[in-house]
Amino acid sequence: MSKIWIIIKREYLTRVKKKSFILTTLLLPLFFVAMMVVPALVMSSGDSGKVAVVDESGLFEGKLSDEGDVHYKFVQADIDTFKNSYLSQGYTGLLHIPKMDVTRPPSIIYYSRGQMGISLKSSMEKKVENIIEDKRMELAGIDKSKLEDIRVDIDIVNLAGKEGRKGSALQAYAIGWGSGFLIYIILLVFGMMVMRGVMEEKMNRIAEVVISSVKPFQLMMGKIIGIACVGLTQFLIWIVLIVGLYWITVLMIGPEMLSNNAMANSPSMAANSDATKQAVAEMVRSVGSVNWPFIIFCFVFYFLGGYLFYAALFAAVGSLVNEDPNDAQSLTFPITLPVIISIIIMMSAVAKPNSAVAVWGSIIPFSSPIVMMARIPYGVPGTVPYWQLGLSMVLLIAGFIGTTWVAAKIYRTGILLYGKKVTLKEVGKWLVRKS
Amino acid sequence: MNSLAPLGRTCNLTSSINVMNVLDLQHLKKHYATHKAVDDISFSIPKGSIFGLLGPNGAGKTTLLRMITGIFYPDAGEIFFDGKKFDPREDVQYIGYMPEERGLYKKMKVGEQVLYLAQLKGLGRKDAQNKIDYWFNKFDITTWANKKIEELSKGMQQKVQFISTVMHHPKLLILDEPFSGLDPINSKLIQDEIFEMAKNGTTIIFSTHRMEQVEEICDHIVLVNKGRKILDGPVKQIKQDFKQHLFYISLEQQPNPAQMATHHFSIVQNHDKAYTVKLNEFSQTNDILSHFIHHGIQVNYFREILPTINEVFISQVRMTDMAN
Numbered sequence: 001m002s003k004i005w006i007i008i009k010r011e012y013l014t015r016v017k018k019k020s021f022i023l024t025t026l027l028l029p030l031f032f033v034a035m036m037v038v039p040a041l042v043m044s045s046g047d048s049g050k051v052a053v054v055d056e057s058g059l060f061e062g063k064l065s066d067e068g069d070v071h072y073k074f075v076q077a078d079i080d081t082f083k084n085s086y087l088s089q090g091y092t093g094l095l096h097i098p099k100m101d102v103t104r105p106p107s108i109i110y111y112s113r114g115q116m117g118i119s120l121k122s123s124m125e126k127k128v129e130n131i132i133e134d135k136r137m138e139l140a141g142i143d144k145s146k147l148e149d150i151r152v153d154i155d156i157v158n159l160a161g162k163e164g165r166k167g168s169a170l171q172a173y174a175i176g177w178g179s180g181f182l183i184y185i186i187l188l189v190f191g192m193m194v195m196r197g198v199m200e201e202k203m204n205r206i207a208e209v210v211i212s213s214v215k216p217f218q219l220m221m222g223k224i225i226g227i228a229c230v231g232l233t234q235f236l237i238w239i240v241l242i243v244g245l246y247w248i249t250v251l252m253i254g255p256e257m258l259s260n261n262a263m264a265n266s267p268s269m270a271a272n273s274d275a276t277k278q279a280v281a282e283m284v285r286s287v288g289s290v291n292w293p294f295i296i297f298c299f300v301f302y303f304l305g306g307y308l309f310y311a312a313l314f315a316a317v318g319s320l321v322n323e324d325p326n327d328a329q330s331l332t333f334p335i336t337l338p339v340i341i342s343i344i345i346m347m348s349a350v351a352k353p354n355s356a357v358a359v360w361g362s363i364i365p366f367s368s369p370i371v372m373m374a375r376i377p378y379g380v381p382g383t384v385p386y387w388q389l390g391l392s393m394v395l396l397i398a399g400f401i402g403t404t405w406v407a408a409k410i411y412r413t414g415i416l417l418y419g420k421k422v423t424l425k426e427v428g429k430w431l432v433r434k435s
Numbered sequence: 436m437n438s439l440a441p442l443g444r445t446c447n448l449t450s451s452i453n454v455m456n457v458l459d460l461q462h463l464k465k466h467y468a469t470h471k472a473v474d475d476i477s478f479s480i481p482k483g484s485i486f487g488l489l490g491p492n493g494a495g496k497t498t499l500l501r502m503i504t505g506i507f508y509p510d511a512g513e514i515f516f517d518g519k520k521f522d523p524r525e526d527v528q529y530i531g532y533m534p535e536e537r538g539l540y541k542k543m544k545v546g547e548q549v550l551y552l553a554q555l556k557g558l559g560r561k562d563a564q565n566k567i568d569y570w571f572n573k574f575d576i577t578t579w580a581n582k583k584i585e586e587l588s589k590g591m592q593q594k595v596q597f598i599s600t601v602m603h604h605p606k607l608l609i610l611d612e613p614f615s616g617l618d619p620i621n622s623k624l625i626q627d628e629i630f631e632m633a634k635n636g637t638t639i640i641f642s643t644h645r646m647e648q649v650e651e652i653c654d655h656i657v658l659v660n661k662g663r664k665i666l667d668g669p670v671k672q673i674k675q676d677f678k679q680h681l682f683y684i685s686l687e688q689q690p691n692p693a694q695m696a697t698h699h700f701s702i703v704q705n706h707d708k709a710y711t712v713k714l715n716e717f718s719q720t721n722d723i724l725s726h727f728i729h730h731g732i733q734v735n736y737f738r739e740i741l742p743t744i745n746e747v748f749i750s751q752v753r754m755t756d757m758a759n
Contacts, residue, residue, distance in 0.1 A: 205538030
């Protein structure tokens with residue numbers, strides 16, 4: 001027992017102390033936060049100040065309201081001369097609205113020194129559109145207040161399960177997709193890490209030295225557990241850093257900017273930002289309604305279960321690879337294939353959590369770590385009955401004990417076998433052979 | 436001839452378990468699908484001896500060593516270690532094994548690497564650190580401790596490997612081709628270390644193809660071929676057993692052919708004023724000398740020619756190969 005602990009410690013420390021580990025662990029959250037913050041900064045910069053409006057149509061006078069740091073000032077001037085001098089008069093931009101027939105509006109031109117930001121463009125477009133729409137309604141004889149009365153906004157509230165937990169399909173979709181995909185990445189990245197570790201030991205010929213001190217099984221499990229700890233450490237640091245950095249940026253540049261930016265990113269969403277705001281509010285409300293501890297428990301269970309299930313197989317493959325690293329590619333294919341099939345099932349399960357493929361995919365241990373996580377956010381026991389969850393978990397535990405047993409048999413022979421290309425038939429014989 | 440061997444211990448070949456033996460192998464078998472790697476091999480290794488395990492490539496030496504180190508289980512037969520039935524889980528900490536195909540973690544620092552391997556042998560951290568200091572001082576490599584293995588030359592890596600094999604002070608040390616890749620100076624360093632450890636009671640199994648080293652180092656050998664033991668005994672004894680009764684004699688003057696005719700010996704090879712002669716059956720060594728004395732020919736130099744282990748090895752391997 002203490003020997004396996006020494007192995008775990010080495011596997012863990014050598015990886016955690018690597019420069020590449022430290023870099024990816026620290027840079028990824030920075031990159032993540034930068035992805036959210038930089039566009040917000042870019043978008044808001046340069047779009048503040050006074051905007052001169054030359055309105056030749058006379059429809060807009062006094063109707064363009066200021067927004068944020070943008071102030072509209074109506075100017076009586078000749079556009080051909082003014083467009084050369086607006087900058088020197090302290091304006092940051094010039095909006096030229098030509099004479100128009102409201103049934104066929106012409107294009108409107110905005111002069112500025114630099115590129116116009118997306119958020120300013122969409123907010124200006126919306127203002128001008130609203131005013132033209134009002135004018136058209138007036139011409140068509142439609143009473144604006146009546147139109148407001150006719151408009152409806154229906155919200156379907158979904159009460160799922162016996163307790164009538166208020167759920168959101170969108171949110172279940174997002175959580176299911178996110179956690180399924182994360183487990184998929186974990187299985188492949190850390191599975192490959194296990195395989196490369198085993199290959200290193202075999203090719204460096206250190207395996208025989210170590211195995212004269214410990215059992216092959218201890219060496220294999222020590223590596224698998226050590227790398228699992230590396231994975232958990234990395235995710236823990238990421239979560240802490242992402243949450244921490246997010247709050248630091250929110251405090252520094254203000255939350256409106258981030259959320260404004262999120263909406264302005266898509267002009268169509270900005271156009272009906274009221275609806276978007278409502279959806280966001282709905283999201284925020286229902287975040288509290290998700291059973292987070294349960295979902296996190298399931299995530300950790302399926303992450304570990306799935307990792308152990310596949311890591312042992314990757315270790316076995318690593319032990320079969322000889323001098324030629326290209327062997328690894330063809331040998332890993334039988335293992336990566338079910339993982340890839342799982343992610344395909346997951347994509348459909350997350351939209352139709354009760355389809356036959358989704359149900360069976362979430363029970364069979366080859367795919368359950370990825371597929372089950374797509375279904376769980378839809379509700380237990382509402383969408384996933386207890387028996388399915390229980391069966392899936394028991395099978396996954398049985399599954400990884402099984403793969404570990406099989407892998408240990410392959411590993412102990414493979415790790416000491418040099419120079420020979422191994423056929424599947426031989427591997428089959430190792431499984432049947434005693435000790 | 437065998438002056439470098441530290442102990443002239445005579446070795447009796449008992450198949451019973453003897454407390455004087457550190458290792459007793461009884462009827463070991465290990466069969467693979469296609470061939471019998473080890474087929475009914477028994478021998479004993481006395482405490483404190485330097486024991487040569489010899490055999491051509493593919494003879495089953497590595498399989499045998501892997502069974503002794505607990506890496507493989509025998510299909511049949513028993514191993515007794517230090518008088519008790521061999522228990523790999525317990526006993527591996529008393530064994531040091533340097534396989535022929537050896538290696539170290541390339542990216543690990545020398546100090547950490549040796550510490551890790553020592554801890555796997557059951558040494559406590561502090562104890563291991565003390566021993567590392569001792570050995571690094573002894574081999575004059577304290578400055579390497581923070582270097583990565585990949586920064587070292589092959590010979591330097593070999594030294595580190597040797598230290599990590601002997602650090603836990605094993606009762607049984609198994610060295611498979613320990614001198615490959617070492618320059619003469621480092622070879623000597625390791626060789627002296629092997630003698631000193633044997634003197635202090637460590638038993639050493641030494642597997643190699645270099646027969647001149649076997650004569651220099653081992654006091655006892657076992658020869659295996661095709662999974663079977665074909666020879667077992669003390670080096671001196673084996674040389675006696677396989678001697679061809681050849682003698683080398685150097686004379687003051689060239690004798691005429693008549694002076695060489697005798698029923699005591701026949702000439703095998705004629706050198707300049709010297710002969711290699713084969714003693715005939717029923718004759719004694721002294722009969723050769725008295726023959727020349729009788730003819731009044733001055734003898735300058737006279738010695739028995741014993742077979743080298745290399746010659747014994749080749750003839751015995753050829754013989755068993757032919758028998759198959």
